[in-house]
Amino acid sequence: MHELKVACSSCSLRELxxxxxxxxxxxxxxxxxxxxxxxxxxxxxxxxxxxPFTALYAVRTGFFKTCVATEDGASQVSGFQMAGExxxxxxxxxxxxxxxxxxxxxxxxxxxxxxxxxxxxxEFVELQQxxxxxxxxxxxxxxxxxxxxxxxxxxxxxxxxxxxxTRRLKARGFSPTALVLRMTREEIGSYLGLKLETVxxxxxxxxxxxxxxxxxxxVRVLDEEGLRRLVxxxxx
Amino acid sequence: MHELKVACSSCSLRELxxxxxxxxxxxxxxxxxxxxxxxxxxxxxxxxxxxPFTALYAVRTGFFKTCVATEDGASQVSGFQMAGExxxxxxxxxxxxxxxxxxxxxxxxxxxxxxxxxxxxxEFVELQQxxxxxxxxxxxxxxxxxxxxxxxxxxxxxxxxxxxxTRRLKARGFSPTALVLRMTREEIGSYLGLKLETVxxxxxxxxxxxxxxxxxxxVRVLDEEGLRRLVxxxxx
DNA sequence: CGTGACCTTGAGTAGCCTCAAGAACTGTGG
DNA sequence: CCACAGTTCTTGAGGCTACTCAAGGTCACG
Numbered sequence: 001m002h003e004l005k006v007a008c009s010s011c012s013l014r015e016l017x018x019x020x021x022x023x024x025x026x027x028x029x030x031x032x033x034x035x036x037x038x039x040x041x042x043x044x045x046x047x048x049x050x051x052p053f054t055a056l057y058a059v060r061t062g063f064f065k066t067c068v069a070t071e072d073g074a075s076q077v078s079g080f081q082m083a084g085e086x087x088x089x090x091x092x093x094x095x096x097x098x099x100x101x102x103x104x105x106x107x108x109x110x111x112x113x114x115x116x117x118x119x120x121x122x123e124f125v126e127l128q129q130x131x132x133x134x135x136x137x138x139x140x141x142x143x144x145x146x147x148x149x150x151x152x153x154x155x156x157x158x159x160x161x162x163x164x165x166t167r168r169l170k171a172r173g174f175s176p177t178a179l180v181l182r183m184t185r186e187e188i189g190s191y192l193g194l195k196l197e198t199v200x201x202x203x204x205x206x207x208x209x210x211x212x213x214x215x216x217x218x219v220r221v222l223d224e225e226g227l228r229r230l231v232x233x234x235x236x
Numbered sequence: 237m238h239e240l241k242v243a244c245s246s247c248s249l250r251e252l253x254x255x256x257x258x259x260x261x262x263x264x265x266x267x268x269x270x271x272x273x274x275x276x277x278x279x280x281x282x283x284x285x286x287x288p289f290t291a292l293y294a295v296r297t298g299f300f301k302t303c304v305a306t307e308d309g310a311s312q313v314s315g316f317q318m319a320g321e322x323x324x325x326x327x328x329x330x331x332x333x334x335x336x337x338x339x340x341x342x343x344x345x346x347x348x349x350x351x352x353x354x355x356x357x358x359e360f361v362e363l364q365q366x367x368x369x370x371x372x373x374x375x376x377x378x379x380x381x382x383x384x385x386x387x388x389x390x391x392x393x394x395x396x397x398x399x400x401x402t403r404r405l406k407a408r409g410f411s412p413t414a415l416v417l418r419m420t421r422e423e424i425g426s427y428l429g430l431k432l433e434t435v436x437x438x439x440x441x442x443x444x445x446x447x448x449x450x451x452x453x454x455v456r457v458l459d460e461e462g463l464r465r466l467v468x469x470x471x472x
Numbered sequence: 473c474g475t476g477a478c479c480t481t482g483a484g485t486a487g488c489c490t491c492a493a494g495a496a497c498t499g500t501g502g
Numbered sequence: 503c504c505a506c507a508g509t510t511c512t513t514g515a516g517g518c519t520a521c522t523c524a525a526g527g528t529c530a531c532g
Contacts (some may be wrong), residue, residue: 032448068380068382070383090375092378093373098376121364122358133328135372137331140329149382149385151310185510191386216510342489389519431520433480433521434480436480439480452477475510475530478529479526480526481524482525483524484522485520488520493512493514497511
């Protein structure tokens with residue numbers, strides 16, 4: 001649990017993260033908010049279901065998954081988070097975390113003590129607005145996943161997933177065509193409501209059709225338009 | 237668009253709605269917040285996708301569904317809201333509504349102008365906290381739906397749905413065993429990621445097995461434990 | 473009493489899952 | 503640097519769940 005000092009005003013993620021839409025002068029007011037950073041090794045947990053809620057986390061570097069559990073012990077991936085994205089919003093409701101957050105590679109997060117966020121956002125309108133937008137955006141994102149799980153077929157789901165990843169990578173200045181998946185086929189399947197074999201088969205199909213070049217976890221997007229057509233195909 | 241004056245402090249829903257967990261003295265401070273009520277006739281829309289966002293709504297009486305749309309024009313029910321539940325949280329993110337809210341019976345909502353909510357919650361800690369909890373609770377609810385859509389089979393989905401409805405009705409002082417569905421089989425199916433025929437068949441199956449008494453939209457829960465066993469059944 | 477919306481039920485099918493075997497890759501210790 | 507164990511990925515065969523298409527029944531309402 002290594003801790004480092006950090007400032008939002010000098011952070012390269014300020015366009016994406018909590019300072020969403022703030023002017024530089026405003027961003028400096030956030031510097032008192034982020035207490036410190038915390039490192040999480042690959043495979044390690046940032047928090048578990050049931051842990052008391054004290055802080056939100058913003059991914060600084062690395063990659064996470066969040067998992068929710070059913071009463072009968074089954075578990076499902078509810079999201080993948082990359083740099084600039086927020087973890088722990090679900091915990092505000094009951095003062096305890098309702099999912100596990102697991103690092104899929106060595107990662108660093110900014111620790112945002114929640115009582116401090118509450119206090120500062122009472123006197124700092126821009127922060128209040130940014131925070132509310134982030135919560136709301138999470139709700140919109142979840143509705144998108146519900147749409148995917150409720151009405152798409154396997155190919156549409158995987159195409160949507162890949163396009164979503166590339167869009168987020170692009171926003172962070174990475175190549176939107178060459179990606180290295182941080183998660184297993186099983187984790188992708190869990191997120192998309194599919195079995196790992198179906199994910200694997202669908203990757204192979206996309207490969208055959210010239211939409212993707214797939215070599216284990218390395219994926220290159222060869223035909224973005226083709227993927228997009230798949231997603232927007234009306235019905236069958 | 238009939239408008240009526242209203243006060244949270246004299247509202248019977250204050251245990252469930254925005255005054256979540258506040259003391260009576262605090263609740264009175266909310267009375268300046270709710271501008272007015274609005275009536276929505278059965279089948280009418282409270283708001284549509286793309287409408288500018290100005291206010292949140294709390295259901296006072298009646299029943300709503302929210303629908304999100306895919307790019308190719310398909311539509312899916314993303315939730316059902318009853319008295320005391322909030323509508324419009326998704327719109328904060330982009331200043332526009334991202335779903336349609338349709339009344340499934342003649343309904344009344346309390347109109348909560350969002351700028352007023354922001355302003356008041358800056359000087360009123362209890363309101364700030366209640367509002368954040370409501371947003372967070374919506375995120376947790378969505379994760380539950382994702383779990384349902386991603387990993388449950390038709391019977392588990394419908395059993396979960398019925399148990400969820402009865403729990404919410406009970407919290408509002410209604411009978412938890414005799415319910416009248418406000419929505420069609422198609423709307424239930426859309427919400428649960430099933431076709432209407434599958435919903436109908438599953439209702440019939442529950443009827444045969446003595447779990448429910450189903451007569452069109454009237455449903456009586458005969459064996460709540462049995463439904464619960466279905467949901468918690470590990471795996472198959 | 474007729475019309476339209478909604479619900480039920482049946483028959484056949486498609487898509488995804490299960491089970492299974494083997495290949496490819498990763499990391500570890502010698 | 504290599505051998506080996508464990509994990510992850512791929513692919514095939516067969517089965518089951520939920521879907522599609524279709525017909526008829528029920529109900530609300532004008």
